[in-house]
Amino acid sequence: MVKPGPAKGRLRCARGWRTASACLLLGWLGTADALAQSLTPELLSPQPGGFVSPQNLPLRRTAQAGDQLRLNQARSNQPNPDPAQPDAEPMAPSRIGRIPTYGTPAAAGASDSGYDSLNRRRRPQRFYPGAPRPRSVGPGSPAVIAQPAPQRPRPPSATAHRAPIAPSMAGTVVGQPTRRALKVDDDPFGPVGDYAGSFLFKSALDVSGGYDSNPGRVSGPAKGSAFYVVAPELMVTSDWERHALVADLRGSYTGYGTTLPPDANSASSAPSNLDRPSFDGHVDGRLDVSRDTRLLGQLRMRLFTDNPGSPNLDFGLSKYPLALNTGASAGFDQSFNRLQVSGAGTVDRTTYQQSQLTDGSSFSNSDRNFNQYGGVARVSYDLMPGLKPFTEVEYDSRVHDEAIDRSGYQRDSTGGYVKGGTSFEFTRLLTGEMSIGYTARSYNDPRLEKLTGLLTAGSLVWAATPLTSFKVFANTSVDESTLAGVSGVLTRSYTAEVDHDFRRWLTAIGKFTYGSADYQGSTRLDHFGSVSGNLVYKLNRSFQLKAELRHEWLDSNLPGNSYSANVVMLGVRLQH
Numbered sequence: 001m002v003k004p005g006p007a008k009g010r011l012r013c014a015r016g017w018r019t020a021s022a023c024l025l026l027g028w029l030g031t032a033d034a035l036a037q038s039l040t041p042e043l044l045s046p047q048p049g050g051f052v053s054p055q056n057l058p059l060r061r062t063a064q065a066g067d068q069l070r071l072n073q074a075r076s077n078q079p080n081p082d083p084a085q086p087d088a089e090p091m092a093p094s095r096i097g098r099i100p101t102y103g104t105p106a107a108a109g110a111s112d113s114g115y116d117s118l119n120r121r122r123r124p125q126r127f128y129p130g131a132p133r134p135r136s137v138g139p140g141s142p143a144v145i146a147q148p149a150p151q152r153p154r155p156p157s158a159t160a161h162r163a164p165i166a167p168s169m170a171g172t173v174v175g176q177p178t179r180r181a182l183k184v185d186d187d188p189f190g191p192v193g194d195y196a197g198s199f200l201f202k203s204a205l206d207v208s209g210g211y212d213s214n215p216g217r218v219s220g221p222a223k224g225s226a227f228y229v230v231a232p233e234l235m236v237t238s239d240w241e242r243h244a245l246v247a248d249l250r251g252s253y254t255g256y257g258t259t260l261p262p263d264a265n266s267a268s269s270a271p272s273n274l275d276r277p278s279f280d281g282h283v284d285g286r287l288d289v290s291r292d293t294r295l296l297g298q299l300r301m302r303l304f305t306d307n308p309g310s311p312n313l314d315f316g317l318s319k320y321p322l323a324l325n326t327g328a329s330a331g332f333d334q335s336f337n338r339l340q341v342s343g344a345g346t347v348d349r350t351t352y353q354q355s356q357l358t359d360g361s362s363f364s365n366s367d368r369n370f371n372q373y374g375g376v377a378r379v380s381y382d383l384m385p386g387l388k389p390f391t392e393v394e395y396d397s398r399v400h401d402e403a404i405d406r407s408g409y410q411r412d413s414t415g416g417y418v419k420g421g422t423s424f425e426f427t428r429l430l431t432g433e434m435s436i437g438y439t440a441r442s443y444n445d446p447r448l449e450k451l452t453g454l455l456t457a458g459s460l461v462w463a464a465t466p467l468t469s470f471k472v473f474a475n476t477s478v479d480e481s482t483l484a485g486v487s488g489v490l491t492r493s494y495t496a497e498v499d500h501d502f503r504r505w506l507t508a509i510g511k512f513t514y515g516s517a518d519y520q521g522s523t524r525l526d527h528f529g530s531v532s533g534n535l536v537y538k539l540n541r542s543f544q545l546k547a548e549l550r551h552e553w554l555d556s557n558l559p560g561n562s563y564s565a566n567v568v569m570l571g572v573r574l575q576h
Contacts, residue, residue: 188541190541191541199236201234202235204232206546207230207231208231209569210226212565212566213565215227216260216308216309218309226256228255231250235249245286247282253277270308277322284297295330298329301325304323311483311524312481323352327347329344339379367401367402368482369402388423389420392435393418397413397414407484410444410445411480414441421433421434430462431461432472433459441488448485448521454476468498471496471498472494472496473497474492475492477490483519489520493515506538507535507536511532514527527554532548532549533550548568553565
């Protein structure tokens with residue numbers, strides 16, 4: 001039986017002929033020597049083309065001569081046979097697993113701040129904080145040579161042994177720009193304060209105790225007494241780019257451990273209880289309408305008593321009667337280039353408490369209550385830097401609650417003053433303001449003569465050395481009086497003060513005051529003065545120790561009114 005398909009014998013015969021033909025062909029081509037293939041790392045390489053030598057891969061960068069030399073050295077572990085090429089280029093980085101990039105991309109050679117053919121936004125150059133900015137250099141510009149930043153001399157304490165700090169804080173990092181020098185603190189022991197929003201609050205409390213040889217300021221032998229003083233302070237200052245608001249509030253309470261014996265028939269006006277409070281505060285505001293126009297305003301309040309030894313005090317008082325003065329001002333300040341014009345209107349109210357006598361009765365002081373309405377104008381011209389002369393005129397009217405006082409005189413009056421001077425500021429070493437003028441006041445009662453006199457006012461601060469300063473103050477005031485036939489009291493006072501810092505934490509203050517009180521309408525003329533020495537020891541910004549020694553006196557041409565007193569005080573000051 002014959003099966004379908006090719007015969008098996010014929011198939012074996014065909015395979016045999018093919019094998020023989022292949023052997024004959026190899027034998028004909030084998031005229032050259034045959035080499036056996038050796039096993040190399042390329043044979044086991046998983047990447048495409050692994051059987052091709054690495055230098056012939058189509059996706060591999062052509063190696064330089066130095067690369068091929070290092071490749072051969074690595075394979076044979078032989079040293080560099082060519083010492084003439086020690087700095088041959090390194091081998092090309094491997095591109096295994098990377099997507100090849102063909103050609104050169106656009107703007108491949110441009111830097112972050114150079115030309116970009118794709119019109120992409122140029123990145124701004126960044127600088128370290130405080131580093132100097134390079135100047136733009138163009139055709140014809142001179143070459144700019146960078147100068148090293150001047151180094152401030154280091155104090156001796158800078159070389160002392162200290163704990164190490166980071167190089168970035170010490171400024172020793174290579175390439176780091178020099179740090180800006182901090183502003184010198186003129187008062188290293190001044191209060192720091194606290195911020196609440198845009199307002200800076202500074203507070204302080206003085207607590208002192210001492211001894212006064214003549215607390216009542218009486219003539220002749222006096223009984224001394226120990227006393228204490230508590231004086232709080234508060235200052236609030238705005239921190240605005242425009243406009244300003246400042247509040248300055250200061251108070252004190254003086255208490256004595258003893259009382260004077262009550263004697264209603266005594267010629268002394270000192271009360272039996274010498275305790276007295278005081279307060280002086282004002283709030284100032286400025287509204288900047290424009291660069292040259294400003295609106296000004298002030299609210300003020302003062303709580304006080306008559307000075308000990310004043311002739312306005314009644315006899316037989318059990319304590320000092322309190323007086324309250326409140327007022328307000330509103331005005332403007334306009335600049336015309338160097339010319340400056342300012343004006344303000346003022347309203348004040350002064351009231352006195354009833355006098356309490358030692359026998360339990362009281363005496364009204366309503367005849368001393370009065371209202372004052374006035375206005376002041378000032379014109380100044382900036383003559384030269386640091387020198388600004390001015391002229392000032394003031395007019396006011398005083399209207400009492402009672403037309404006739406306790407002595408039967410009409411105390412209502414009108415008056416004012418005219419003065420001229422200059423404010424100056426020379427290199428911040430000599431600053432201040434000095435003026436001289438004339439004041440006059442007329443009274444409704446024809447029996448009261450017109451009050452006139454020379455007016456002097458000003459302040460001067462001279463920083464002689466960084467540790468020593470001189471201050472001079474002058475002031476003139478026209479005060480009311482309750483004495484029969486006396487129009488008023490023209491009071492002038494002059495104060496000179498010297499401050500010296502032995503150390504920044506140890507300050508000595510010397511002060512001398514001299515003045516006169518002219519009772520016009522009377523022959524009485526008083527000369528008063530005081531000399532004092534203070535020593536302030538500042539432990540830190542928040543705590544200070546204070547000591548004061550003061551001598552006061554008053555010489556009057558009328559007998560029985562002169563006195564002298566010695567005061568010694570020790571205290572502490574807490575501030576923040």
